[in-house]
Amino acid sequence: MSSENTFDLIVIGSGPGGYVAAIRGAQLGLKTAIIEKDKTLGGTCLNVGCIPSKALLHSTEMYHFAGHGAAEHGIDLTNLSISIEQLMAKKDKTVAQLCNGVQFLMKSNKIKVFNGFGMLAGENKVRVKGAKDETELSGKHILIATGSSTIELPFLKFDGETVVSSDQAIAFDKVPEKLAVVGAGAIGLELGSVWARLGAQVEVIEFLPTIAPTFDKDVSKMAERLFKKQGLNFNLNTKVTGLKKSKGKQFLTAEKDGKAIEFEADKVLVAVGRQPYTERLGLETLGIETDEKGRIPVGEHFKTSADGIYAIGDVITGPMLAHKAEEEAVACVERIAGQAGHVNYDVIPNVIYTEPELASVGLTEAAAKEKGVEFKSGKFNFAGNGRAIASDGTDGFVKVTACKKTDRILGVQIIGKGASELIAAAVTHMEYGGSAEDLGRTIHAHPTMSEALKEAGLAVGGNAIHSA
Ligand code: NAI
Numbered sequence: 001m002s003s004e005n006t007f008d009l010i011v012i013g014s015g016p017g018g019y020v021a022a023i024r025g026a027q028l029g030l031k032t033a034i035i036e037k038d039k040t041l042g043g044t045c046l047n048v049g050c051i052p053s054k055a056l057l058h059s060t061e062m063y064h065f066a067g068h069g070a071a072e073h074g075i076d077l078t079n080l081s082i083s084i085e086q087l088m089a090k091k092d093k094t095v096a097q098l099c100n101g102v103q104f105l106m107k108s109n110k111i112k113v114f115n116g117f118g119m120l121a122g123e124n125k126v127r128v129k130g131a132k133d134e135t136e137l138s139g140k141h142i143l144i145a146t147g148s149s150t151i152e153l154p155f156l157k158f159d160g161e162t163v164v165s166s167d168q169a170i171a172f173d174k175v176p177e178k179l180a181v182v183g184a185g186a187i188g189l190e191l192g193s194v195w196a197r198l199g200a201q202v203e204v205i206e207f208l209p210t211i212a213p214t215f216d217k218d219v220s221k222m223a224e225r226l227f228k229k230q231g232l233n234f235n236l237n238t239k240v241t242g243l244k245k246s247k248g249k250q251f252l253t254a255e256k257d258g259k260a261i262e263f264e265a266d267k268v269l270v271a272v273g274r275q276p277y278t279e280r281l282g283l284e285t286l287g288i289e290t291d292e293k294g295r296i297p298v299g300e301h302f303k304t305s306a307d308g309i310y311a312i313g314d315v316i317t318g319p320m321l322a323h324k325a326e327e328e329a330v331a332c333v334e335r336i337a338g339q340a341g342h343v344n345y346d347v348i349p350n351v352i353y354t355e356p357e358l359a360s361v362g363l364t365e366a367a368a369k370e371k372g373v374e375f376k377s378g379k380f381n382f383a384g385n386g387r388a389i390a391s392d393g394t395d396g397f398v399k400v401t402a403c404k405k406t407d408r409i410l411g412v413q414i415i416g417k418g419a420s421e422l423i424a425a426a427v428t429h430m431e432y433g434g435s436a437e438d439l440g441r442t443i444h445a446h447p448t449m450s451e452a453l454k455e456a457g458l459a460v461g462g463n464a465i466h467s468a
Helices: 016-027 043-047 050-068 084-108 186-197 217-229 322-336 365-370 386-390 419-431 436-440 451-460
Strands: 006-012 032-036 112-115 117-120 125-129 134-144 148-150 178-182 201-205 232-235 238-246 249-256 259-264 267-270 274-276 309-311 350-352 357-362 375-381 397-403 409-416
Touching: 006 016, 016 032, 016 043, 016 084, 016 322, 032 134, 043 050, 043 084, 050 084, 050 186, 134 322, 178 186, 178 259, 186 201, 186 217, 186 232, 186 267, 186 350, 201 249, 217 232, 217 357, 217 397, 217 409, 238 259, 350 419, 357 419, 365 375, 365 409, 375 451, 386 451, 397 436, 397 451, 409 419, 409 451, 419 436, 419 451, 436 451
Parallel strands: 006 032, 006 134, 032 112, 134 309, 178 201, 178 267, 201 232
Antiparallel strands: 117 125, 125 134, 148 274, 238 249, 249 259, 350 357, 357 409, 375 397, 397 409
């Protein structure tokens, strides 16, 4: 094989896991290639996931404020209107800017980009099927970072028109009158919020008794109450059974307490999770088997059962989050290069970008209980925070959970305006093994929402200043 097609590291997939792995590889002196099947780099996150949804959330939050909050500030916005076409154009511009940014990073790091479908084709071999031709590459190390795809419900198959995944729900050309959302996780709540703010009547159907079930119950409960006020209607403990058409209308059918119910809907967004994407990857050529959930099992340092093949991100175990994939990418490639890369799985932040936002890190109280860890929690409501009062951010709280014996922080949960940014301070404290008292004694600028974190740290010891 020509030296042109021979690499130290070949990365399959250019999402946050893949492209970060390629950059780290290049930084460490590895001759690196990256393969991407889609037209643009960046994977789900940049193209149809994190970034476009955040762009839509930002635009619609401003629109919602203009229609519902501006008047109180003396801002007169009568005759307010919104163009969905322009809203989508703004989102597309954001996506394009970031995808081009990744392309630029590949170029500046001298990473060779192959456009086409990457497949394992034997020991150290990868085949790239392009639109017109096929190329064979040779790699000393091959990293699978192919991510995940949406999960389809067998009785509610995607048709791209009525029953859709987030891929289409970020690009509707008009506001659905009635939108049914199946699943009250991150995607359901974020995209449900976007379309509710734009005027859709949104029914969220969730199998479990709470929305945002990965958060502590008090966070989920408050979120449910606040989102209800924004027009999202929740149907919990409800099992979706299918879709029925009658008299030119469509109805999502479901079951609650043994009773059949139905929701009229012109669009149904199915957001019940994602699954590892390993289709046609050629895992069988190297004897790599997937587990019961379709994930690629990895051992030490992200090694699969085949020599020289590694896997990271959504295709392996753990939360399907871009930042988790990025950390694994860096750790995996550093190990390949003989360094000591490591991922701290106990400190991975988790965020839902609604208004208010939900953010957490570490153990929930429920998980601490399950592990038999004795803990104490301190809570501080944003209602007692000056900056929150001055900037319409009083809904929500910060809760710090710490080990009863050592005071070491086990987890932090935040529901509130800007929680996605606030959680970073908690992550840092936890990364360094900080205690609740450390957090409580750390100086935070006044007036900031972050003071609520400090107060929650103090509250663990019963010492919060601004609470009754
Ligand atoms: P998810 O796993 O976050 O939530 C799915 C929800 O659907 C759960 O509450 C589950 O109980 C419910 N559910 C499952 N089957 C159901 C059924 N048949 N009927 C009714 N409810 C049902 O999955 P989601 O929201 O689709 O997101 C997919 C992945 O992408 C997740 O891993 C998520 O963490 C990630 N993601 C992260 C974002 C973020 O970090 N802000 C944003 C969007 C997605």
